[in-house]
Amino acid sequence: MVKVLISDKLSPAAIEIFKERGVEVDVKTGLTPAELREIIGQYDGLAIRSATKVTKEVLDVATNLKVVGRAGIGVDNVDVKNATSRGVVVMNTPNGNAITTAEHAIAMMFALARQLPEATASTKAGKWEKNRFMGVEVTGKILGLIGCGNIGSIVADRAVGLKMKVLAYDPYLTEARAVELGVEKADLDTVLAKADFITLHTPLIEATRNIISREALAKTKKGVRIINCARGGLVDEAALYDALKSGHVAGAALDVFEVEPAKESPLFELENVVCTPHLGASTNEAQENVALQVAEQISDFLLTGSVTNALNMPSVTAEEAPRLRPYMDLCRLLGAFAGQMTRAQDGEIKKVLVEYEGAVAKLNHRPLNAAALAGLLGPVMEGVNMVNAPVLARDHGIEVAEASTDRTGDYQTLVRISVTTEKGTRAVAGTLIGNGRPRLVEIKGIKVEADFAPHMLYVTNKDKPGFIGRFGTLLAEAGVNIATFHLGRAAEGEDAICLVSTDGETPDAVLAQVRALPLVMQATTLAF
Numbered sequence: 001m002v003k004v005l006i007s008d009k010l011s012p013a014a015i016e017i018f019k020e021r022g023v024e025v026d027v028k029t030g031l032t033p034a035e036l037r038e039i040i041g042q043y044d045g046l047a048i049r050s051a052t053k054v055t056k057e058v059l060d061v062a063t064n065l066k067v068v069g070r071a072g073i074g075v076d077n078v079d080v081k082n083a084t085s086r087g088v089v090v091m092n093t094p095n096g097n098a099i100t101t102a103e104h105a106i107a108m109m110f111a112l113a114r115q116l117p118e119a120t121a122s123t124k125a126g127k128w129e130k131n132r133f134m135g136v137e138v139t140g141k142i143l144g145l146i147g148c149g150n151i152g153s154i155v156a157d158r159a160v161g162l163k164m165k166v167l168a169y170d171p172y173l174t175e176a177r178a179v180e181l182g183v184e185k186a187d188l189d190t191v192l193a194k195a196d197f198i199t200l201h202t203p204l205i206e207a208t209r210n211i212i213s214r215e216a217l218a219k220t221k222k223g224v225r226i227i228n229c230a231r232g233g234l235v236d237e238a239a240l241y242d243a244l245k246s247g248h249v250a251g252a253a254l255d256v257f258e259v260e261p262a263k264e265s266p267l268f269e270l271e272n273v274v275c276t277p278h279l280g281a282s283t284n285e286a287q288e289n290v291a292l293q294v295a296e297q298i299s300d301f302l303l304t305g306s307v308t309n310a311l312n313m314p315s316v317t318a319e320e321a322p323r324l325r326p327y328m329d330l331c332r333l334l335g336a337f338a339g340q341m342t343r344a345q346d347g348e349i350k351k352v353l354v355e356y357e358g359a360v361a362k363l364n365h366r367p368l369n370a371a372a373l374a375g376l377l378g379p380v381m382e383g384v385n386m387v388n389a390p391v392l393a394r395d396h397g398i399e400v401a402e403a404s405t406d407r408t409g410d411y412q413t414l415v416r417i418s419v420t421t422e423k424g425t426r427a428v429a430g431t432l433i434g435n436g437r438p439r440l441v442e443i444k445g446i447k448v449e450a451d452f453a454p455h456m457l458y459v460t461n462k463d464k465p466g467f468i469g470r471f472g473t474l475l476a477e478a479g480v481n482i483a484t485f486h487l488g489r490a491a492e493g494e495d496a497i498c499l500v501s502t503d504g505e506t507p508d509a510v511l512a513q514v515r516a517l518p519l520v521m522q523a524t525t526l527a528f
């Protein structure tokens with residue numbers, strides 16, 4: 001039974017889903033990093049929000065971990081690069097809390113415009129300071145949006161509804177999308193110079209770190225109000241403090257901070273600062289959504305292999321998974337065949353071409369390419385799987401190409417993997433037969449039909465009388481029982497191949513004797 005740990009506060013809906021799906025689940029929140037490291041080795045999956053830090057040190061000891069599911073959007077608390085190189089899938093739930101977070105940004109805008117927290121505190125203190133709190137209308141004002149993705153777009157929609165004019169800075173926003181959203185696309189300096197309110201909705205990446213810097217603040221309109229419900233680190237907090245103190249910035253509303261939990265900050269001393277403890281996603285609706293989604297995504301991945309919203313692996317939908325699975329097996333096996341041959345004979349891989357012919361041409365090839373690479377690199381590198389194989393291939397300078405055609409030859413569906421090394425190119429092809437059983441059908445252009453078996457012996461020889469008898473006798477005398485025996489040849493008297501499956505491993509000494517037989521050009525043991 002697969003086992004999942006929930007290490008942050010998630011709606012109980014997640015536990016229900018895991019149980020319904022037959023996944024064993026433990027809930028342990030508030031673990032210290034040391035406590036997490038101690039137990040993580042037991043789990044196949046980890047479900048988190050933003051509190052758990054999935055660091056390299058945690059991944060180092062997460063020996064069974066296959067998937068980290070973030071019930072939410074930002075994965076800056078996960079070392080995704082390290083997870084990828086270890087073959088751990090990282091997924092998030094990109095839409096589940098977007099509306100809620102956009103609503104929080106709008107709420108923050110109103111809180112600033114009408115000084116709601118201060119007015120509340122004053123009224124509750126019995127002061128009735130009606131003349132102290134003079135607000136501003138948002139109608140007709142300019143909202144500067146930095147980042148116009150899922151959340152930014154919803155904020156824009158709500159702001160347009162509030163009769164605001166929205167200027168959006170997002171290098172990836174197309175003109176067509178801007179028109180559709182009713183916003184005006186602008187460069188950052190224009191947004192800074194014109195906006196009455198600025199709201200941030202980008203991820204925290206190198207390009208956006210300190211995007212509201214001291215210099216950027218100097219370019220803003222006097223009296224601007226700034227809202228950050230995205231990530232601490234987008235705003236230079238010290239510079240913001242100075243700009244608020246001087247009165248250049250009229251107010252700031254912060255849900256997120258450079259250091260969280262933010263228990264102290266000079267900003268907290270300022271009247272014109274509104275703050276919440278990273279509450280952007282905290283509504284019943286959003287938490288229910290993200291908990292359900294993450295539990296479904298993790299269960300689906302662990303139980304069926306379907307991949308949704310992964311940041312480091314191509315998606316495989318629940319509908320595709322059953323159709324792709326036999327092809328993924330075929331691609332992995334063909335890759336493993338080519339990989340073992342390459343290791344035995346050729347050395348460094350330069351290029352891999354995966355060709356899809358017939359029925360398979362219509363399927364989603366990205367996961368199939370990843371499976372082929374995982375099979376190929378498995379025999380030559382440690383700990384390879386579909387998550388890290390494409391990255392490892394790229395890091396090792398291996399060019400990966402694919403080609404597909406609807407046309408069919410002898411088989412109505414066929415996958416061929418060609419591997420090029422400095423010594424030349426070797427191709428192996430296979431098909432699916434019966435109820436999706438992978439079958440090898442071609443090696444180096446020579447037709448040979450065989451199932452993949454745990455122990456195989458692959459021999460290339462000259463097609464002359466005398467080889468088969470001697471080969472069979474040698475194996476028999478060595479006590480190696482032949483389970484299946486398959487032959488193929490380019491043409492009479494030319495190169496021939498012999499592929500046998502054996503009931504156990506062929507010892508190295510016997511393999512050496514096979515290599516020494518007359519007419520044999522090469523012999524390799526293969527394991528699948």
Ligand SMILES: NC(=O)C1=CN([C@@H]2O[C@H](COP(=O)(O)OP(=O)(O)OC[C@H]3O[C@@H](n4cnc5c(N)ncnc54)[C@H](O)[C@@H]3O)[C@@H](O)[C@H]2O)C=CC1
Nearest residue numbers: 073074147148149150151170172201202203229230280281
């Ligand atoms: N406060 C909270 O509780 C929550 C915060 N968030 C945070 O909100 C942020 C936005 O989330 P989504 O809208 O879902 O992400 P998204 O990926 O849908 O949108 C981000 C947008 O930022 C844009 N962008 C990237 N680089 C940029 C740059 N250099 N300058 C301007 N724009 C740039 C992208 O093109 C994209 O359109 C994330 O940081 C996320 O972690 C999300 C949910 C809850």
Ligand SMILES: O=C(O)C(=O)COP(=O)(O)O
Nearest residue numbers: 049050051072073074281
């Ligand atoms: O989804 C996100 O990116 C968030 O920041 C929400 O964080 P949380 O799940 O509330 O800790």
